Every structure is written in structure tokens, then in C-alpha cells.
Amino acid sequence: MRLEGPSATIREAVSDEYVDIVVAVTELGSPTVLLFLLATLYWLVDRPRTLLVVSYALAGLTVLITVKAVLGMPRPPESLFLIELDGDEYGFPSGHTFAAVVVYGGLLRAFDRTRSLPAVVGVSGIITLVALSRVVLGLHYLGDVVAGALFGVLALVIFGRLVRGEPRRGFAIAVICSVPALLVTGVTSYTLLGIGGGAGGMFAARYVDRLPALRNRLEGAVLFVFGCTFVLITEVAIDAIPAAGGGVLEAGGGFLEFATLTLMGTLYGLQVAGIILVPAAIGRLEWPFASPTNWNGA
Structure with a gap:
């Protein structure tokens, strides 16, 4: 089922001298890159549609x-890893591939580009490259990434029907689905992201329609720089928490451990809410030398 034979063929087809390129490709499906991509599109292109994909x-x-914890299927042997593992111990289905389908495929759908052949080919190409990069790096078998892609498509279909174009519904689903995640995996950085980020998104999404539109390119540039700085600061703050490495709150854990994980969940909530609401702060600035006709975004 995991296609170990074809996986070996794919790994052997790529020389070690191209590892840096493969790593760069795999980053297109990483949480950090996807976070900055979605934040940038939200700030500068289209807020409601991008926020839908964020949810x-x-x-x-x-x-x-x-799903990964319930199935409990391990990754390939560490001897196959070409880079250090930065994620959970389970390999099926592939998280990077799943995320690539949900985000890039979600953007394709949200922006009504599913009938555009160049857009479909481009998105399919990115997803395929991300999936194959995981196999080449030895972090997944071919069956893992195929399952990740199929699971991502299924998730998009289900979310589309449940959310019905309302991001707050998507964030609510994230909070609700964190409950079984807590029961299966315990309190981890991922479950805290679901709870904290979902709650922050639910709170801030109600104000999206009231946020001021961008008035010019200068304001867009300032928003991008200010927003990225905010995201970086919150990322550093979260990474500085010892439990950010995937620590679990064990039964009977002490107060300090509980407080630490509560802080992490709060920071995730502030990060998501801040990304959504940062245009409100920039919109208060005055631009005496900038023409409001210079910006074409929404």
C-alpha cells in the first residue's frame, strides 16, 4: 500500500547533488512558507477569499x-532521511502533500480559477513537485504522498460544503476538530494551534468587512513589511517556548507546564487574529504624497 519499491526508484533517480534544490521545493509545502503566502495574499490581494483558505x-x-495518529504508520527508516526530520513521527498520509493540496488547490477554487488550464497545470505541478520531494528526501513513501493528495482533495470537497464561503465556519471547524485530536494525540503544539488559531480566527474574521481597503502601493508595501514583522515576532515567541517542539502535556503535569502550553495556544490565537486585523492599524496612517489611485488591490 505504501509503494516502497517505486519509492526507492524515485530516490535513486535523483542525485545527492540536487538535494538543496529538492529541499527548496519541499519548503513550498511547509507551514512557514504557506503561512507567509496566505498572509501576503490576504493583505494585498483578496481578503475574504484568502481567509477562506486559511480556515x-x-x-x-x-x-x-x-488521522495520522490513529493510523500510526511510521515514516521510512531514518537511514533514508536526507535532511533532519522536523515534524511528527508518523508518515501516512503525507502532511506536506496534504497541505499543498488544501492551500494551493483551495486558492485555485476560492479565486475561481479551476477552469483556467494554465492555473490548474501550475497548481498541479507545484503539488506534484512537493509530493515527490518528500519521497526523494526519504521522509515518505510514494503511497504516503498519494494518500496525502487524495485526502487533501477530499478535505477540500467536505470543507467547501460545510463552510459555504464563510471563514468563521472554517475556524469553528478547526476548534471542534481539535477535540478528537486532543483525545488521540494529547496537548501538543499542533492541537494548540487548532484551538488557539481557530479561536483567534473566529474572533477576528467578524471584522474583515469593516477593515479599510488599501489606498495606494505605499500603504500596501508598509502593510506587507509590518505584517511580516509581526508574524516573525510571533513565530520567534512561539519557538522560544520549550513545548513548541511538540511537547505533550502529560496527565498530572505541573502548573508551569500547563501555563506554558496555555501561553502557546494564546500566542497562536494572537498570531492568526493579528494577521487578520493588521490592516486596521495600517489603515489609520496618512499618506500625503501618495495617490489613492495607485493601488489596484482590494
Whole structure:
């Protein structure tokens, strides 16, 4: 089922001298890159449509970690790893491939580009490259990434029907789906992201329609820089928490451990809410030398 033979063929087809390129490709499906991509599109292109995909990604994460833990299928042997593992111990289905389908496929659907052949080919190409990169790096078998892609498509279909174009529904689903994730995996950084990020998204999404539109390119540039700085600061703060490495709150854990994980969940909530609401702060600035006709975004 995991196609170990074809996986070996794919690994052997790529020389070790191309590892850096493969790593760069696999990053296209990483949480950090997807976070900045969605944040940028939200700030500068289209807020409601991008926010919808953000809610899909967060809800999908909570479902994925539950499925992976329930199945409990390990990754390939560490001897095959070409890079250090930065993630959970389970390999089926592939999280990077799943995330690539949900985010890039979600954007394709949200922006009504499913009938555009160049857009479909481009998105399919990115997803395929991300999937194959996971196999080449030895972190997954071919069956893992195929399952990740199929699971991602299924998640998009289900989320589309449940959310019905309302991001707050998607964030609510993320919080709800965090409950079984908690029961299966315990309190981890991923479950805290689902709870905290989902709650922060539910709170902030109600104000999206009231946020001021971008007035010019200068404001867009300032928003991008200010927003990225905010995301980086919150990422550093979260990473500085010892439990950010995937620590679990054990039964009978002390107060300090509980407080630490509560802080992490709060930071996730602030991060998501901050990304959504940062245009409100930038919109208060005055631009005496910038023409409001210079910006074409929404």
C-alpha cells in the first residue's frame, strides 16, 4: 500500500547533488512558507477569499494530525532521511502533500480559477513537485504522498460544503476538530494551534468587512513589511517556548507546564487574529504624497 519499491526508484533517480534544490521545493509545502503566502495574499490581494483558505488549512491540520495518529504508520527508516526530520513521527498520509493540496488547490477554487488550464497545470505541478520531494528526501513513501493528495482533495470537497464561503465556519471547524485530536494525540503544539488559531480566527474574521481597503502601493508595501514583522515576532515567541517542539502535556503535569502550553495556544490565537486585523492599524496612517489611485488591490 505504501509503494516502497517505486519509492526507492524515485530516490535513486535523483542525485545527492540536487538535494538543496529538492529541499527548496519541499519548503513550498511547509507551514512557514504557506503561512507567509496566505498572509501576503490576504493583505494585498483578496481578503475574504484568502481567509477562506486559511480556515481550510487550519481545519485540515486538526483533522490530519488525528488521522495520522490513529493510523500510526511510521515514516521510512531514518537511514533514508536526507535532511533532519522536523515534524511528527508518523508518515501516512503525507502532511506536506496534504497541505499543498488544501492551500494551493483551495486558492485555485476560492479565486475561481479551476477552469483556467494554465492555473490548474501550475497548481498541479507545484503539488506534484512537493509530493515527490518528500519521497526523494526519504521522509515518505510514494503511497504516503498519494494518500496525502487524495485526502487533501477530499478535505477540500467536505470543507467547501460545510463552510459555504464563510471563514468563521472554517475556524469553528478547526476548534471542534481539535477535540478528537486532543483525545488521540494529547496537548501538543499542533492541537494548540487548532484551538488557539481557530479561536483567534473566529474572533477576528467578524471584522474583515469593516477593515479599510488599501489606498495606494505605499500603504500596501508598509502593510506587507509590518505584517511580516509581526508574524516573525510571533513565530520567534512561539519557538522560544520549550513545548513548541511538540511537547505533550502529560496527565498530572505541573502548573508551569500547563501555563506554558496555555501561553502557546494564546500566542497562536494572537498570531492568526493579528494577521487578520493588521490592516486596521495600517489603515489609520496618512499618506500625503501618495495617490489613492495607485493601488489596484482590494
